[in-house]
Amino acid sequence: MRLSFKYKLSLVFVLVTLLVAGTGVYLLYAQTYELVLTQLGNRLRDIGSTGTLVFGPKERTQIVNLTKQIQQDALVLTEAALAAIPEGETLSSLAPKVAARYMAGADFQNLVQKLRSIKRATRSKIRPFPQDHLPQVPKDINADPFRILYTYLVIPLITPTGPHQSLSIFLADSDYEKQPDEEGNPIGGIYREVKTGAVLVPALQTGHTKIAHTFITDKWATVLTAGVPIQDADGKTIAVLGIDLDVLSEANRLRRLKWLAFGIVSGISILALILSYFAAQRLSWPIQSLKQGAERVRAGDLNTQVVLQTGDEFDVLAQTFNAMVRQIQEHTENLEQKVADRTQELSQALHKLKASQTQLVQSEKMAMLGQMVAGLAHEINTPLGYMKNNIIMTRSIIEQFDQLTVASSKLEQVFKQETASVEQQNDALNNLSCMTAEIIEQELPDATAQLLEDILYGITQVSELVLSLRTFAQLDQALIQAVDVHDCIDSALRIGHHRLKHVVEVRKNYGDLPTIECSPARINQVILNLLHNAADAISTVREKGEIVITTTNVDADTIQIKIQDNGKGIDTKHLDKIFEPFYTTKPAGEGAGLGLAICSQIIEQHKGNIQVESTIGWGTTVTITLPT
């Protein structure tokens, strides 16, 4: 359940008020109750004329025996009297005679004495209260022992006068509870719950007055009971006067007091509710206004200020809040400038990054170029080596032939000269034949032919290389031309020859391809790079591997170049990142990891696609598709 702070606060107020008021009222009630009961108890002690007389066991036996005897005699008397009653006489006239007989008995006299002494004793203790309601006690107790008998011993002195004013006084046997009254109700009616044990017996035993009050739940009433001991002349407790005071009326008064208390509590509660609502409102308004302020700020109103001036913590909070809002406002105002600054910084950083990336790409290109140049140098230097050597040798051979020519012209001269001696002729001839023999011995004509042929071969080789180089010469210019892809592959193969020739056997499966629009220099670069990669992959695992280059015309718009090697293959974990710039598995210093990134970039620029499949230990296949 969600309650606002205000309601929570009021709830707390209400609870606290109720607690305090409830406790107060309860204490008041309890105090009053106790007070009332004490007063009543004290008054009860003073009430001499009320009570229940409890006899000691000896007296009780005497009374019981006497009663039985009387009843028996009365019965006998009645039968005899009935028979003997003379005409005109009634039974009542006979009774005094019976009474006289018993009264003459010692037991009776003794009992009467005791009762009289009790009467005397109680008279000092029991005062009539309230006078009006008390039935008239027989004036001469001595004159009418039966009345005593009936009145004091059997019949309650006073029948309850009403449910509300139920001050009852009766003298009774301690078994009074068991004896029903005339209407069948137990004597004492509402007092049936009063236990003699609580006051009467202790009073009889101790000889001191005992007061107790018992709450009778079903009547919602409290009964005050007092046990007043009655002593004979010897100071011996012979009976206890039990006095029960029905304080029902007092209880009702107290009940009214309770209702009053309840009313007061309710009133206080309602008042507390209303007051606490206002108090809570009063206390929580700083929070409310702070909340509203915060909401306004959130809505974007940065001019919001919360003014409380309560001087308490809320005030401090509000001031802090205001300061914060002002700061936010300032920050917001500065933000534009800061964003602009940061943007500039970022763009500078980006610019730097781009520059360094370009530099890296450039250096990678230079590395590729260097690699290429290294190969080319070897490729060109080899034919240059033998060509130069051959030419020098040919030159010296030509010298030999020159000498031969000189010798033969000399011979001719000698023979033409008529003056020449035979000796001279022989010399010249010998010289020539010597030279010829030497030339023939050295197989110079054949050798020369071979030397020259090799030179020619070398020249063809070099010029082919130079031809291939021409396409590579435009490495950085992406000139778009209609190109036969096979030419690109072939020239890449030629340039990469030195790297490939000892490591791989290249097999070409060229399909029938249309020319495509592309930058041949770029495509060459891609293919050369892929060939180098393949050669690297092969040379790490085997002496001699194989690269298969397959080209197919997939459909009218697409061609496909597939370069397959049987090198070491690429681990799956590298395969995903293979086209990422700067991703390399080679140790630092051996390639920046840009080769394939550049390849992929070039192919993308041609709106083509490059894919790599690889199995460790089996090799790698790179597939390039290009639009025609």
Place this chain on the structure above:
Amino acid sequence: MSKPKVLFIDDEERIVRSLTMQFRASYKVKGVTDPTEALKLISNDHYHVVVSDQRMPNMQGTELLKQVRNISPLSLGILLTGYADLPAVIGAINEGEIFRYLTKPWDTDEINRVLEKATNIALQMEPFRTLETIPAANQIIGPHIMVVDEDPAIHEAIASQFEGKYIVHWAPNLDTAFNILNTNDIALAITDLMLEGEEITPILGTLKQYNPNILTIVLTKLKDSNIIINLINQAQVFRYLPKPIHPALLNKSVIAATERYTQLCNVPIFAKRHEVEKLAEETITPKKTSGFLQLLRTRFAKANNTIATAA
């Protein structure tokens, strides 16, 4: 005296053809295009000089020359290659222990001169063919080793490694190095190639020229194949170790060098194998180096004179 035998190996048959044709008059030449075949030939017959290409199918030139050295230690190896890539050149020193490194296209006169010199040396060494396994002489005093490096770490490493076996000197600069050279018979110089800002190939060359028995191990950060080619041709350095130095490699090199030194002392003619070209004096420009060279020449000229007089 029969003509010395020279073997040419190159995977380009025209090179082989050209070279055999060029030298068929002067030497007994044989040319093959397959390194495996070349090894077979060398096993069967003694060739004084073996000239090989570097890039060939199946086998690199340096690897071939290394095997040639194993089969026929008195044959001199020459590398003739179209492009000087760094691993090849370093391999030529450390594995091939070649006599010369020539580049294509070659200079006819140079190759003539080199072959002539090589065959000469090979012929002089030929009588010792039977002494291929020379027992190392009992070393009473270990040979002196000099470490020339501004960084003392290398010296400390070697000194501790070979303590009690060799006497190891340390020279942080050229002057100290000269003093050490002046007072001790140094067997092995382990040196940085750059000292006091100058590249010391000429010094190493001169040292070798006057004292062919001194072996040199070069430690360097430089990775210029031309400089290393010069180290072969002009200074005949024994090992080339790139910095930072791998200690195990250095130790191995030092041991190999001292073994070689013992061999050279026992059969002085073997030192010829490490003969270098004489430097043209005007080519040396750095002041320090040339000053040092002057000192070296004086020092060893005196020594050689003493030896000559004694002889």
